Amino acid sequence: MVMEVILMMLAVTACYTITSLSDKYAVSKAKLSGNEFTFLMCSSMSVFLVFALPFQKLYFSPSWQSFAGIILIAVCKLLEFQMSALVLKELTAFELKAWLGVTLFLSYITDVLYGTDLRVLKIMCIVITVIGLVFIAKSAKEKKTDYKKIIIPLVLYLLAKYGYGLTIKGFSGYISSTLQLWFGLIIVAVIMFFCIKPKEILKKNKKGATNVILARIPNVIGMLLENAVIAISLVNYSFIQPMILVTLFFIGLARKENCSKQNLLGSTICVVGVIAFQII
Numbered sequence: 001m002v003m004e005v006i007l008m009m010l011a012v013t014a015c016y017t018i019t020s021l022s023d024k025y026a027v028s029k030a031k032l033s034g035n036e037f038t039f040l041m042c043s044s045m046s047v048f049l050v051f052a053l054p055f056q057k058l059y060f061s062p063s064w065q066s067f068a069g070i071i072l073i074a075v076c077k078l079l080e081f082q083m084s085a086l087v088l089k090e091l092t093a094f095e096l097k098a099w100l101g102v103t104l105f106l107s108y109i110t111d112v113l114y115g116t117d118l119r120v121l122k123i124m125c126i127v128i129t130v131i132g133l134v135f136i137a138k139s140a141k142e143k144k145t146d147y148k149k150i151i152i153p154l155v156l157y158l159l160a161k162y163g164y165g166l167t168i169k170g171f172s173g174y175i176s177s178t179l180q181l182w183f184g185l186i187i188v189a190v191i192m193f194f195c196i197k198p199k200e201i202l203k204k205n206k207k208g209a210t211n212v213i214l215a216r217i218p219n220v221i222g223m224l225l226e227n228a229v230i231a232i233s234l235v236n237y238s239f240i241q242p243m244i245l246v247t248l249f250f251i252g253l254a255r256k257e258n259c260s261k262q263n264l265l266g267s268t269i270c271v272v273g274v275i276a277f278q279i280i
Contacts, residue, residue, distance in 0.1 A: 135266025
């Protein structure tokens with residue numbers, strides 16, 4: 001089971017790393033607004049998910065819990081996309097990932113409430129990982145952060161990331177995770193449709209928009225695998241973001257990009273923390 005979880009986490013990390021690198025290039029070229037990017041993401045993912053539905057274990061209970069799960073997933077995804085755009089005006093992407101270390105503790109506590117044994121060594125591994133994230137964040141520090149401007153969006157973003165995993169796990173007895181995600185993405189896409197001018201997207205950069213859409217294929221695969229990880233453990237789900245951060249770091253090394261000692265130390269500590277958590 002441990003090896004199965006690790007392989008799924010590595011697969012999710014690979015999918016999300018591909019997606020993030022593709023999106024960074026496509027968005028910089030396409031000059032899409034936050035609402036336009038969110039619309040393209042959610043609408044295209046909801047379409048691609050249709051092809052995966054026949055291969056998923058789907059179930060739906062006609063109850064308020066099922067509808068609550070769908071609405072909460074939509075809220076989490078909408079908050080995640082919208083709040084990250086606001087937070088990144090003050091924080092670097094590395095600093096934001098470091099703050100996600102908070103969700104590691106929340107997720108582990110939740111796993112314990114769901115029946116996982118409370119183990120001090122596991123908590124120590126989480127602490128080690130968070131320390132590594134802090135080193136990485138400091139290495140990317142460019143200016144003094146004015147947290148007064150972003151404290152509310154930052155809190156909402158963290159709650160959205162944690163809330164997504166909690167919702168998938170909490171309502172899985174009433175509706176399958178795939179259906180929660182699918183309906184949630186459709187709701188967000190519809191909301192965003194009324195906040196943008198679709199024709200403007202094609203006018204800006206048709207090729208860039210197409211690249212954003214195609215990048216959703218690995219994104220969908222990653223989200224399906226991510227939901228499978230959530231079903232096993234919320235804290236493993238939370239570990240995926242630090243793993244993506246470390247992967248991007250090593251990709252930078254392979255490209256012979258400049259690397260600070262703090263970044264190298266932080267990435268190494270993160271790897272140790274994540275691996276130790278799985279084997280202890």
